Every structure is written in C-alpha cells, then in structure tokens.
Amino acid sequence: MNDNPDTNTSSDTNEPPKPKLMLDHTPGFVHEEYIDQGDIVLFRSTQPDFRLDFQADISWFTEGDPQTALSFYMEPSGNNYWQFTDPDQPSDLANHCGELERWLDDIGAVCEYLQRRYPELPVLEC
Template sequence: MTSMTNTSTATRGEAHDTPPESGGVRKPWNPLTPPPLQITHTPGWRLTVQPDPSPTDVTCIVFQTTQPDFGLDFEADVYADGTTSSCICPTGVSPCTSNREGWTPDALADLATATERLQVWLDDCATALQWTIDHTAEISRRLRAGGRTPAQE
C-alpha cells in the first residue's frame, strides 16, 4: 500500500472527511453514510477520489486506518470498474525490532495487553470492509460518472 493524500475538495463549507464516529455528517455522500465504528480511526472514513491517468482506474479511497501497537495499516478502496481492494500491511513502525537488545519482558507484556485494542481495530476494519462491499456498485457508478465525489457532481 502506498501513502496517499486526501484529494477531496469541500464545497459550501461541507466537510468530506469528518469521521462519522466523531459526530460529523458527510452530506455529500448521502445516502452513502458509513456506519459508526467502535473507536476513532485516523484518517478513518475518507470517501475521497484518488485520480488516475486512465479514467477506468479512478479509485475511491473509502477507509484508511493504522493500528499503532502492532504496526498495521488497513485500507479499503473501490475502483470505477466495480472492483474492490483491501489490504492489511505493516507500517513503517513495526513491532519487530532489529536492535541488539531485542524485546524486553516489559515490552512483550505491554504488547500482550494491546491485543484487545487489536481485536476492536480488526472488528472495525471488518465493518468498514463490509460497508465498502455493500456499496461498491453505487460508489463505482459515481466514479464512472466523472471520477468525482458526489459533492463535485
């Protein structure tokens, strides 16, 4: 997964990247309102278009999040051709250390206590992916209608 920047533009003062879990409303994508999640994700629900040189390869980045304890990133995307993509991959900071000291018993114990946070994070990723799959047809239709977010239509 590559690092991507937010390419959406707000119109009429509407916030396109306000996460629903923070109480924000994403009017431009209604009725495509993502469900609330258990925890706050950064950046979380995006629903932003990542333009591509080819109109058939336009991508909507639906959801992105990082799980810092275990050094994992998750992303769910929809393409204009109606396909979806999702991945979990290591971030630049991973729990593997290459220093000579290696892990300490305290560091391992701290990581063990983070497993509950990992479980909640994975549950939210599953919710985001299911919502993405359920709305792939509508998102890809909107992408084919010009490769723009509904706010730009």
C-alpha cells in the same frame, strides 16, 4: 486511538449510513482520487500499537483483463517489525490486544459498509 463519537452520518440519502465505529480512525473515510494509479481511496486507518495499516479503495486495471473492484488490505506500517530487547516487551504488547480487536472489528464494519455501498463491485482477490 480515541473512542469515536457517532460517525453514523451520510450526505447521500441513497447510500447506506456509515457504520458506527468504536474508535477514531485518522483519516478514516476519505475520497482521494489517484486516477493515474487506477485507485480511489475510500478509507485509511493505522493501528499504532501493532503498527498495522488498513486501506479500502476502488481499484481498476487497464492492462490484461480490465476489472474494477473493491480492494481491502492490511500491511505493516512502513517497514516496521518487532524487535524485542527486553523479555517484558511481548507481554506489554499483549496488553494491547483489546485495542487490536476493537480496531479489527471496526475494519470489518467498514468492509461490510463499503460492500453495501458499492454492491456492483466485486471484492478483489489476490
């Protein structure tokens, strides 16, 4: 991940400005519609050192009690897990905790921004 230049831009003057993020998130802010799945992806990012994926989206459900909500979730990338074959590997991973902290801080800023951007939508709770 690279340091990110100013990402504080907005094309719609009625929406709050996007947060200034510390890292470059690829793809970052998107608008990917998956209507058949009941989902619009708004933001995606991966933390490569710890192999974590984050996604923010608007989800809706047509079965049961229909609800449209913001969804924020993080999960391991693919089926990744950590298998250590050397006693130094845990310490090597610990050296990347600063990057993980910056990534999580950015994720928090994205969640806060999207809640301000879509105040009418509740946040989905599992």
